[in-house]
Amino acid sequence: xNFSWRYQKNSLFKLFTLLAALFSLIAxxxxxxxxxxxxxxxxxxxxLKNFPSRFPHKAGIYPAIMGSLWLMIxxxxxxxxxxxxxxxxxxxxxxxxxxxxxxxxxxxxxxSMPSIIYGLLGLxxxxxxxxxxxxxxxxxxxxxxxxxxMIIITATEAIRAVPKSLRMASFALGAEKHQVVFLQVLPxxxxxxxxxxxxxxxxxxGETAPLIVIGAATYISxxxxxxxxxxxxxxxxxxxWTSRPxxxxxxxxxxxIIVLMILLFSLNLLAVFIRNHFQxxxxxx
Amino acid sequence: xxxxxxxxxxxxxxxTQSAPQDLRGTxxxxxSSTVFPITEAVAEEFNKVFPRVRVTVGVSxxxxxxxxxxxxxxxxxxASRPMKPxxxxxxxxxxxxxIKFPVGYDGITVVVNPKNTWATELTVEExxxxxxxxxxxxxxxxxxxxxxxxxxKLYGPGTDSGTFDYFTEAxxxxxxxxxxxxxxxxxxxxxxxxxxxxxxxxGYFGYAYYKENKNNLKALAIAPKKGAKAILPSLQSIKxxxxxxxxxEIYIYVKESSLKKPAVRExxxxxxxxxxxxxxxxxxxxxxxxxxxxxxxxIEAFSAKK
Numbered sequence: 237x238n239f240s241w242r243y244q245k246n247s248l249f250k251l252f253t254l255l256a257a258l259f260s261l262i263a264x265x266x267x268x269x270x271x272x273x274x275x276x277x278x279x280x281x282x283x284l285k286n287f288p289s290r291f292p293h294k295a296g297i298y299p300a301i302m303g304s305l306w307l308m309i310x311x312x313x314x315x316x317x318x319x320x321x322x323x324x325x326x327x328x329x330x331x332x333x334x335x336x337x338x339x340x341x342x343x344x345x346x347x348s349m350p351s352i353i354y355g356l357l358g359l360x361x362x363x364x365x366x367x368x369x370x371x372x373x374x375x376x377x378x379x380x381x382x383x384x385x386m387i388i389i390t391a392t393e394a395i396r397a398v399p400k401s402l403r404m405a406s407f408a409l410g411a412e413k414h415q416v417v418f419l420q421v422l423p424x425x426x427x428x429x430x431x432x433x434x435x436x437x438x439x440x441x442g443e444t445a446p447l448i449v450i451g452a453a454t455y456i457s458x459x460x461x462x463x464x465x466x467x468x469x470x471x472x473x474x475x476x477w478t479s480r481p482x483x484x485x486x487x488x489x490x491x492x493i494i495v496l497m498i499l500l501f502s503l504n505l506l507a508v509f510i511r512n513h514f515q516x517x518x519x520x521x
Numbered sequence: 522x523x524x525x526x527x528x529x530x531x532x533x534x535x536x537t538q539s540a541p542q543d544l545r546g547t548x549x550x551x552x553s554s555t556v557f558p559i560t561e562a563v564a565e566e567f568n569k570v571f572p573r574v575r576v577t578v579g580v581s582x583x584x585x586x587x588x589x590x591x592x593x594x595x596x597x598x599x600a601s602r603p604m605k606p607x608x609x610x611x612x613x614x615x616x617x618x619x620i621k622f623p624v625g626y627d628g629i630t631v632v633v634n635p636k637n638t639w640a641t642e643l644t645v646e647e648x649x650x651x652x653x654x655x656x657x658x659x660x661x662x663x664x665x666x667x668x669x670x671x672x673x674k675l676y677g678p679g680t681d682s683g684t685f686d687y688f689t690e691a692x693x694x695x696x697x698x699x700x701x702x703x704x705x706x707x708x709x710x711x712x713x714x715x716x717x718x719x720x721x722x723x724g725y726f727g728y729a730y731y732k733e734n735k736n737n738l739k740a741l742a743i744a745p746k747k748g749a750k751a752i753l754p755s756l757q758s759i760k761x762x763x764x765x766x767x768x769x770e771i772y773i774y775v776k777e778s779s780l781k782k783p784a785v786r787e788x789x790x791x792x793x794x795x796x797x798x799x800x801x802x803x804x805x806x807x808x809x810x811x812x813x814x815x816x817x818x819x820i821e822a823f824s825a826k827k
Contacts, residue, residue, distance in 0.1 A: 287565075290803055455561045481734070
């Protein structure tokens with residue numbers, strides 16, 4: 237029997253997996269290097285604290301940063317309670333059967349819908365029907381719709397992963413259903429849920445298309461003071477600068493991309509940190 | 522230095538009886554991406570004088586902007602073409618009165634790759650032949666027999682763009698009439714990149730985008746008629762109107778009901794006072810000073826009427 241061909245097949249397969257991994261890594265590195273090369277020269281404190289300007293060296297993304305932060309916080313407070321409670325209902329109360337699978341299939345479908353559709357939905361409901369105008373509230377509600385399916389899916393998965401024995405033990409000690417859910421299941425599922433929430437939020441702050449549809453401003457001379465104020469966000473400012481004719485604005489856009497990437501990176505880091513922290517806590521249980 | 526002088530002039534210009542820094546209010550603007558850089562520049566300078574007025578400028582395209590304008594969401598619409606009859610009807614039906622202010626000129630520039638050695642000019646008839654619906658022009662040879670027998674790649678703005686509306690109206694007689702098998706983008710830089718990267722490409726977009734990429738693009742001279750002198754787009758030829766028929770006025774439309782608000786009135790009159798410098802500053806062609814003065818008279822007359 238000839239083993240050498242089998243060994244070769246093995247290493248060949250390994251090589252293919254390596255090439256596939258390298259491919260995405262190279263694409264990412266190229267992008268990063270390109271952006272850093274284009275954008276480093278405009279990276280300054282001014283970029284963070286100035287308003288947009290027609291002079292590239294004076295232009296900044298302060299209102300966009302504030303808009304993004306406002307939007308993220310509002311979206312958090314709208315989407316998280318809704319998503320979490322829906323997930324608890326689906327996993328803990330809804331009996332297994334046709335209904336449940338129908339709902340889950342629909343939610344999974346919704347989570348892969350193009351984001352611009354949510355923009356159109358937001359425009360029709362929040363702006364035209366409810367009259368919230370082109371405000372932070374409309375933006376946050378639209379983004380909440382966008383990330384709700386993602387939050388629900390990750391939360392249901394986290395809840396399902398909680399061992400049955402934990403629930404049983406809890407019931408055996410005489411706990412009510414809501415006590416079991418809030419005091420045992422929820423804390424145990426928390427790391428997974430939080431990770432899902434943070435990743436969904438970081439998707440939300442990178443979105444442009446739905447916000448263009450609901451009419452977020454491109455130039456804005458002030459920062460929002462209430463949820464009914466108009467706003468702009470970092471991705472929109474980037475989009476606006478890349479479509480300017482002057483190359484300086486393209487560099488400026490690259491600098492803003494760096495800021496956005498740092499923001500996203502720190503959010504993801506936070507997600508990892510939270511997961512590790514709570515997992516340690518859980519293993520002590 | 523020039524900027525300094527300019528800024529100090531801004532500070533000196535008399536504007537209101539009450540102190541400008543106390544004026545409050547909102548000015549909501551949306552519309553054309555072509556006009557956006559001008560309005561943004563005006564808003565930037567305006568806020569140095571009137572820091573408490575809240576100005577927002579969106580970019581929904583001329584048509585998208587008019588939709589918002591006519592639904593009551595905005596005070597001012599940036600427009601790279603005049604209002605269409607259908608939009609005028611809608612305004613009438615909703616009893617929305619507005620004033621049109623020209624703010625500058627733009628020349629739609631027809632461009633080819635800089636390595637393109639054969640084409641230097643086109644007549645309007647040829648442009649019509651290339652861009653009409655169901656056009657039979659597939660190769661450069663189809664335009665002029667002496668040109669190469671190579672497929673022509675066409676680039677143009679998307680249908681929401683005022684540039685598309687204006688070009689089709691000027692060349693084909695009806696806004697929106699065009700062949701549809703070309704590469705479309707609302708982002709003019711995509712068109713610039715497309716033409717830069719393809720020897721057999723042809724495209725059209727606003728003059729400002731050509732001006733910034735002059736070294737990587739070649740503009741074609743346009744002859745209004747066969748046998749007429751073909752004219753290259755330039756600040757001069759666009760301003761004089763000799764670059765025909767592709768030089769156009771660009772506008773802001775202001776709602777009359779909004780013009781009654783002090784913040785909007787100050788903004789529009791500031792716009793007209795400083796447009797001449799700011800328009801040039803961001804790469805467009807300013808109107809003659811007389812036209813801006815006429816606009817300011819219009820505003821004064823309107824305020825007096827009230």
